[in-house]
Amino acid sequence: MAIKVRYYAAARDLCGCSEESFQGEADRFSQAEFLSSIGARHPGFQEHAGRMRLAVNGDFAAPDSVIRDGDEVVVLPPVAGGRNEPLAAIRRAPLSVEEVMDAVRHPGAGAVTVFTGVIRNHSNGKSVSRIEYEAYEELAEKEMRRILERTMIESPGVLVAAAHRVGTLAVGDIAVVVTASASHRAEAFQACRTVIDRIKDTVPVWKKEWDTAGAADWVNLEV
Incomplete structure (x- = not known):
């Protein structure tokens, strides 16, 4: 061989x-x-x-x-910040942006970027009052970690972390936080965008949108 x-x-x-x-x-x-x-x-x-x-x-x-x-x-070898596994979390409690940022901060990082996905009051021309997120939690965390690890392999020197909330969220609540750190801002921005795009594509999290009249639909699958 x-x-x-x-x-x-x-x-x-x-x-x-x-x-x-x-x-x-x-x-x-x-x-x-x-x-x-x-x-x-x-x-x-x-x-x-x-x-x-x-x-x-x-x-x-x-x-x-x-x-x-x-x-x-x-x-x-162990990464500069001493972390062997990236933070990949599914949470029912409100998300802490600082916690996810702390997971990627280290003395060698000159840039830390943050993406927060927030519940808005409209979607596809309809009003939205709340969103219910459901996940296959064990697999979702595993897939999120795989995404983070893949991104760090593709971009040596970059650290990434992510947390996604499940349960019922109101307008203005934070649904997802992604952070990335790197020596320079370009790498941090790109890694952050790569992670959130991959999370939306493959992590088993579903959302049901409720309008102000009380009607609800699963996003991407109306039943």
């Missing part, structure tokens, strides 16, 4: 290279086996292997995933 490996930041320094290839007879590796193989090749890496995360083919590797022939593996 042949596997291409790329290293970032401290992992690159420990291994003395930015990328290399691994050849082997086995048809698959567990993540622990693969990290051990890196340590055998680069002794300085071994004592830090337990703190590294792996991304495989552009997504963070799930704990039980394996590495196969032809995969591209990226070895990632």
